[in-house]
Amino acid sequence: VQEAFRPLLSSFCACELSDQAVVHGIRVYHQGATLATHLDWADQWVVSATLHLRTIAVANSSELPTWPLVVRGLDGSAHTVVHAEGEAVMYEGSRLLHGRPSPFGGAEYAALFVGFVPDRYPERSGPSTRLTVNTVKGVKRIVLQAARVLFRR
Structure with missing residues (x-):
C-alpha cells in the first residue's frame, strides 16, 4: 500500500x-x-x-x-x-x-x-514545526505510559 x-x-x-x-x-x-x-x-x-x-x-x-x-x-x-x-x-x-x-x-x-x-x-523544518513534533511525541509517550498503568489490572 x-x-x-x-x-x-x-x-x-x-x-x-x-x-x-x-x-x-x-x-x-x-x-x-x-x-x-x-x-x-x-x-x-x-x-x-x-x-x-x-x-x-x-x-x-x-x-x-x-x-x-x-x-x-x-x-x-x-x-x-x-x-x-x-x-x-x-x-x-x-x-x-x-x-x-x-x-x-x-x-x-x-x-x-x-x-x-x-x-x-522534522529536522529540515522550521523551529515551530520541530517544537510541535517533539511535543506530540512527548504527549504520546505520556499517554502510552498512563495506558500501561491503567490497564495492568
Missing part, C-alpha cells in the same frame, strides 16, 4: 517522502457512524490519504449512500469531498482539520488511511 501511495503523495506535496508510512485499516464504519473533526498526529501523518474501499447500502435500498469528508482550509472554510469506491483523497492531515461529521446512512463504509512525513522531517 505504501509503495502505491508514495509517488502519488510525493507529487501532491511536491516533496520527497520518508521510507516509512503509517497505514491504518481496513476500518469499517456502520450506519449512524461519524468521524470527529480532528488533526492527524504531526509526527506521522503530515501528508495523508483516505482510500474509500467499499460502501454497502442498507437493506432494501439499491442506492449507495455518500459519506462526505469535510476538510477545513487554513482560512477555516469547509471543503466537502465525496469520493467513490476506489478513489482516494489526499490532504495535509496534521495541518488541516478533517472529519465526517454527518452520520453515515448506509450499512457499511470501508476505508484505508495512509500517512507519510517528508524526508528528514
Whole structure:
C-alpha cells in the first residue's frame, strides 16, 4: 500500500517522502457512524490519504449512500469531498482539520488511511514545526505510559 501511495503523495506535496508510512485499516464504519473533526498526529501523518474501499447500502435500498469528508482550509472554510469506491483523497492531515461529521446512512463504509512525513522531517523544518513534533511525541509517550498503568489490572 505504501509503495502505491508514495509517488502519488510525493507529487501532491511536491516533496520527497520518508521510507516509512503509517497505514491504518481496513476500518469499517456502520450506519449512524461519524468521524470527529480532528488533526492527524504531526509526527506521522503530515501528508495523508483516505482510500474509500467499499460502501454497502442498507437493506432494501439499491442506492449507495455518500459519506462526505469535510476538510477545513487554513482560512477555516469547509471543503466537502465525496469520493467513490476506489478513489482516494489526499490532504495535509496534521495541518488541516478533517472529519465526517454527518452520520453515515448506509450499512457499511470501508476505508484505508495512509500517512507519510517528508524526508528528514522534522529536522529540515522550521523551529515551530520541530517544537510541535517533539511535543506530540512527548504527549504520546505520556499517554502510552498512563495506558500501561491503567490497564495492568
